Amino acid sequence: MVKLRAITLTSFQETLHRRVLYLVLILAVLIIAAMSTEMLYVRMAREAGETEAVAGMARGLFQQILATWDFAAFFLALFLGAVALSSELKSKTIVTVLSRPVARWTYLLGRWLGVLLFLWAFLFVGILGALLWGAFFGLHYSAFFWLGVAELFVKAIFLSGVSLGLSVVLPPAAAGPAAFLLTILPLMVQNAMGHPRWILRSLATAAYYLAPAHLPVDLISDSFKKEMVDPKYLLYVQVLGENLLYTGAVFLLACAVFKRRELRLR
C-alpha cells in the first residue's frame, strides 16, 4: 500500500505540473466567462419579473457550464491516461522506480490512480462551481441529474483507464484516439448491424459487442426536461457498471502485457 500510495501521489503531482492542463483550464474558464454575457439577459429578465424565463436561462447556463467542464475533463482523461506511462518512459524516471521491488501492476495502477485523483478533483471543482451557480438561481435537481454526475466520474475512469491500458501496446498519440474511437464505436456500427451482407453485419455486431456499453440518453440535460418518459434507471446504472467492468478488464489485460514488456529506452 505504501508503494502504491507513493506512486499515486507522484503521478498526481506530475499531472499538476503539466502545461497542457493549464491550457485546457484557461480555455474552459474563457468559454465559461464568454457565457457570462448571457447573465446580463438573466439579470434583465429577473428585473422584469420574468421568473419563468429566468429559471429557463439559468438552467441553460448551468448545462453549458457543465458541458464545457465535461468536455475539458474528457480531453484531459484521454490525454493524461495516454501519457501516464509514456512520459515516464520518455523521461527515463521509470528505470529507477522499477529497479526497486515494485510489481509492474502496482506501478501501472499507481500511475492511473494519480491521474484519476486529478481528474476527479477537476470534475469536483467544476461540478461544485456549477452547483453554486444553480443554488444562486434556486435550481432543483432530480435523481436523474445525480446519475448524470456519477456518469461524469465513471467516464473519467473509463477514458483514462482505457487510454492508459492501450498505451502499454500503442504510442500515446494512438492510444488516446483509440480509446475515443471505442466510445463512439457503438454509434458507428449500429446501422451496419442490419446490413444485408452477412460479413458486414457480423463485423458490425462483433464490433458492437466489443465496444463498451453506450448510454442512450444525456442524463444531465435530460434531467431538466419537465416530463421524463419512462426513465430506465436500472438500465443506466447497468451501463455505468458495465463500463467500469470494461475498464477493469482492459486494465488487467494491460497489466498482464506490461508484466512481460521490456523497457527499451533510447
Place this chain on the structure above:
Amino acid sequence: MSENTSAIIEVEGFTKTFRSRFRRRSVRAVSDLNLRVERGNVVAFVGPNGAGKTTTIYALLGLLNPDRGQIRLFGMSPSSEAARRRIGFQSEIFHTYGFKTAERALRFYGELGEMPAAKIAAAVPRQLDRLGLGAASKRKVRGFSKGMIQRLGLAQALLHAPELLILDEPTTGLDPEGRKLVAEIILEEKTRGTTVFLSSHILSDVERTCDHVVILREGTVAFSQSMASLRGGSDEWEIEVLNCTARARESIGGANVREQGPDVLIRCSGSDKNGLLRRLLEADAEIGMVRRTRSLEDFYMQYAGGSSHG
C-alpha cells in the same frame, strides 16, 4: 540454486539481440556472456560504448529479458521482488522528478524500497550529508546541477543499505572532487561487505577500488581477471627521468628510451630495474615515477581498444 550460495550475480550464456520494428534489422548487444560475482567483491565492468554493459545491467535488474541464457541474483530471478529488495541501482544519468525536493525524492525511493518510515527518516539526511547534499535537501531537483543529480542518484541507491550495488557509470558528470567521493564511498561500502558491480570508463578509479575487472567487447567478455593478478602479472617497468642530464643519460646504458622533451621514459625488465635505478640515483638523476607498464589501461587498449560504437 540455493540462496545461501556465495555468488551474488550469476550470468550464464546471456545473449540479447535487439530487433528493429518489423525485424528488418537486428543488433546483437550481448552474446553468450558468462559472469559470476562473489559476495563482498567489487567488480568492474568496463568496455567501450556499445559493448553491452548497460544491456547487461538492465537484464540484471529484470528490465530486459534474455533471448538465451540465465541470470540469477542471490539465486533468484532478477524480476523477483525479493531480489530487487536487496539491490541499490544508480543509472548512468539519474533521471528523477524535478518537482520533488532532494529529501522528498529520497523518501519516495525509500518507500518504494519498502523501508519503514523511521528508517527512511534516519537514512535520508544521513545519505544526503554523505553525498554532500545536506544543504540542498529542501531544494527542488529541477534546480540541481548535473553533478548534484548524480550524487542524489547515488544517495538513493545507498539509501536502504543494499547488499548489492549496481552502479552504471556513477561518475558521469561529476567533477574530480565528486569522483573522489564516489571512489571513497565504494571503498566504504566494500568495507561494509557490500557487493559492488560497477560499470565505468574511469580506469584509474577502477584500479583503485575494484577486486576484479571484466572487459567487455562487442557483447562478449574479452578479458576477466582479478586486480591482484593483474597488478602482479607484469614484469615490464617504466622509469621516468625528469630533466635528463648527460650524466644520467650515460647511466642508462642500452635500455629502451623514449624521449619526452627534456624528460625520458625508460623501459626495462623487473630484473634490470633495481640496478638501473641505483645507477640513475648515483648520477643525480631526478626520478619522476616508476610503474609497471601493463596498467589496466594497457589491458583495456589491448582487449577493447578501437571497438567503440558511441
